[in-house]
Amino acid sequence: MQSGSAAQAGVQWRDLGSLQEIHTNEKEVTEKEVTLHLLPGEQLLCEASTVLKYVQEDSCQHGVYGRLVCTDFKIAFLGDDESALDNDETQFKNKVVGENDITLHCVDQIYGVFDEKKKTLFGQLKKYPEKLIIHCKDLRVFQFCLRYTKEEEVKRIVSGIIHHTQAPKLLKRLFLFSYATAAQNNTVTDPKNHTIMFDTLKDWCWELERTKGNMKYKAVSVNEGYKVCERLPAYFVVPTPLPEENVQRFQGHGIPGHSHMGGGMVKQGHMPRIRTVNLNGTVEEHRIFVASMSVNNDLTSLLLFLFLDNSTEFWDTDIKWFSLLESSSWLDIIRRCLKKAIEITECMEAQNMNVLLLEENASDLCCLISSLVQLMMDPHCRTRIGFQSLIQKEWVMGGHCFLDRCNHLRQNDKEEVPVFLLFLDCVWQLVHQHPPAFEFTETYLTVLSDSLYIPIFSTFFFNSPHQKDTNMGREGQDTQSKPLNLLTVWDWSVQFEPKAQTLLKNPLYVEKPKLDKGQRKGMRFKHQRQLSLPLTQSKSSPKRGFFREETDHLIKNLLGKRISKLINSSDELQDNFREFYDSWHSKPTDYHGLLLPHIEGPEIKVWAQRYLRWIPEAQILGGSRVATMSKLLEMIEEVQSLQEKIDERHHSQQAPQAEAPCLLRNSARLSSLFPFALLQRHSSKPVLPTSGWKALGDEDDLAKREDEFVDLGDV
Numbered sequence: 001m002q003s004g005s006a007a008q009a010g011v012q013w014r015d016l017g018s019l020q021e022i023h024t025n026e027k028e029v030t031e032k033e034v035t036l037h038l039l040p041g042e043q044l045l046c047e048a049s050t051v052l053k054y055v056q057e058d059s060c061q062h063g064v065y066g067r068l069v070c071t072d073f074k075i076a077f078l079g080d081d082e083s084a085l086d087n088d089e090t091q092f093k094n095k096v097v098g099e100n101d102i103t104l105h106c107v108d109q110i111y112g113v114f115d116e117k118k119k120t121l122f123g124q125l126k127k128y129p130e131k132l133i134i135h136c137k138d139l140r141v142f143q144f145c146l147r148y149t150k151e152e153e154v155k156r157i158v159s160g161i162i163h164h165t166q167a168p169k170l171l172k173r174l175f176l177f178s179y180a181t182a183a184q185n186n187t188v189t190d191p192k193n194h195t196i197m198f199d200t201l202k203d204w205c206w207e208l209e210r211t212k213g214n215m216k217y218k219a220v221s222v223n224e225g226y227k228v229c230e231r232l233p234a235y236f237v238v239p240t241p242l243p244e245e246n247v248q249r250f251q252g253h254g255i256p257g258h259s260h261m262g263g264g265m266v267k268q269g270h271m272p273r274i275r276t277v278n279l280n281g282t283v284e285e286h287r288i289f290v291a292s293m294s295v296n297n298d299l300t301s302l303l304l305f306l307f308l309d310n311s312t313e314f315w316d317t318d319i320k321w322f323s324l325l326e327s328s329s330w331l332d333i334i335r336r337c338l339k340k341a342i343e344i345t346e347c348m349e350a351q352n353m354n355v356l357l358l359e360e361n362a363s364d365l366c367c368l369i370s371s372l373v374q375l376m377m378d379p380h381c382r383t384r385i386g387f388q389s390l391i392q393k394e395w396v397m398g399g400h401c402f403l404d405r406c407n408h409l410r411q412n413d414k415e416e417v418p419v420f421l422l423f424l425d426c427v428w429q430l431v432h433q434h435p436p437a438f439e440f441t442e443t444y445l446t447v448l449s450d451s452l453y454i455p456i457f458s459t460f461f462f463n464s465p466h467q468k469d470t471n472m473g474r475e476g477q478d479t480q481s482k483p484l485n486l487l488t489v490w491d492w493s494v495q496f497e498p499k500a501q502t503l504l505k506n507p508l509y510v511e512k513p514k515l516d517k518g519q520r521k522g523m524r525f526k527h528q529r530q531l532s533l534p535l536t537q538s539k540s541s542p543k544r545g546f547f548r549e550e551t552d553h554l555i556k557n558l559l560g561k562r563i564s565k566l567i568n569s570s571d572e573l574q575d576n577f578r579e580f581y582d583s584w585h586s587k588p589t590d591y592h593g594l595l596l597p598h599i600e601g602p603e604i605k606v607w608a609q610r611y612l613r614w615i616p617e618a619q620i621l622g623g624s625r626v627a628t629m630s631k632l633l634e635m636i637e638e639v640q641s642l643q644e645k646i647d648e649r650h651h652s653q654q655a656p657q658a659e660a661p662c663l664l665r666n667s668a669r670l671s672s673l674f675p676f677a678l679l680q681r682h683s684s685k686p687v688l689p690t691s692g693w694k695a696l697g698d699e700d701d702l703a704k705r706e707d708e709f710v711d712l713g714d715v
Helices: 003-009 151-166 175-182 201-210 244-250 279-293 321-327 330-349 365-377 384-396 419-433 442-453 465-472 498-504 517-521 552-560 571-585 608-612 624-649 699-704
Strands: 044-057 060-071 074-079 101-103 107-114 117-120 131-136 141-145 217-220 236-239 265-269 306-309 354-359 562-564
Touching (some): 044 151, 107 151, 201 217, 330 354, 330 419, 365 384, 384 419, 419 442, 442 498
Antiparallel strands (some): 044 060, 044 141, 060 074, 074 101, 107 117, 217 236
16 A cells, blocks of 8 residues: 555555554564453453554554454454563553553544545445444544454454444443343442532532532432433432422423522423413412512523534645644534633622523533533532532433443434543543642543543433433332342442552642631632523534644544534623633632633643644644653652651651552653653654655654654643
């Protein structure tokens, strides 16, 4: 295959047909039998031997022989490439999903190369490819050469992968249930996981007490057993003046307050269209509810609009990808989300107003904006436990349709919209701008986004609490069968060893000082809002892509079903917004008080660790923030050592603080995309090609093109 057509296949291989050119020798092929590790309930479906996996290392392409297998949980490549790794080097390894593993839910697109032409693979094939390219939702790209594999094995493995990753599925056929059934007696929860799940009335009462919202709001159990609405959680919060018996009159439509934060921030779905006034008293109850929110504070209305743009004309050109990323509006959408959250915060903080969020089902942008507001106003949500509890309350119990929005069942591509990933990207902007304010790191956010596609955790695989409880057997008629105990993603010990988990905690986090009783009495929360989110369709507009091969699935995933014209700000807030925003940024930052992001254009960055971590060219070796972090940790260790010596002299019983991760000890061996990339390590991810790089030659030529690169440490 020539280099020109190789670009279509995703990598500029000099000659795919030449074993010598890719640094493999047929005489040296000695496939070592690597053990396939299976999870409880996992079954091998098909496999192929003598598969060549392409590897990119220091601008030199080579291949690794091994077996390609497909189970009911993952696609895995078992090759003899472990010798390339330093066994003494501590690795940030996931215990569930290995470096060469792809969960079936993480597969985005599958391509085949036929006679040097790349085609999308789906359905039944009449002809099988000589090369298989798998694009993943976590931005990895795997390329396998099947030329040296037996024809029968090629048919089995290609057909099996296509079927098990693209065919529509039934919910009960997900591996989630196979794993839960097989591991039923071996599931051990982490005793250190104190995340509030909000699946009991006690949890909601505790939240009301914590946020000082129990004077105006109350937790209700009217939906216990999902008698009122299957879309809502069994327990939620409503304004105190609203009688519980009146909640039933809403019949699941527009019930106010099924999620809230503190004094006056309430979410509500759209009221049904009613032709007859006071039909079943619904309109009257809604009027009473609105009046109840306006008793102590003014009530304001903010409007949000969500449009899904299914544009497909992304690849007309292939130029500088940062410019195209900007033209895709993804960064601008993030900016507008943050701006809207600041506007709502200004309403509550400066104007002491109540705010009611309205959306068709109050389960997409209501979840996103409400969560951002709480992150800005409530320092508890910036701790790891607080952040996890926030996601449980606003997203899981708030009825965000993870099953549909992530398209886990492959039943409806039109419903797939990365709303939760958009939220995590917004959170990353805050973490990037104010690191000491957050107990968790960007690595935590990255692995959390990866966990969306690991089907052993129940957190992101249901559309509602009712759907989860019903399929777990808790709401079923069969009382003799034992309900399944599904894992939650918050038990990080399932995925990572203790040493690796230290990279999820921010060592520079500023602990909140303890307050005496007098100080606590002066604290109160003010949280109120209102939004409206009709789901309507906008006219599709052609967009152009970036990272032509490695990230076309990112464009299609994030922007192919693009969230455009996300927020239409209301005029009422514009007059006061700039004054509030400028005033806050002119003062020193209180990391345990109100926290606002910078939203000017240059301040909104690309989340490099999430999107570019598998691309060797995107790394800054020994540089960026990781080098600064390494030096700071060395200083922290010295201070801790001195403190311990002082404590020993005073016979102190103070427990030693946690040791800094040893992976950060030598910044010269790290890269800007740490911990997903190390300097002295093979990159198993393909080279990033663009049309501008097709003729890359020597170092002088590369220097002439340096304007195409940006310091990703500041991106």
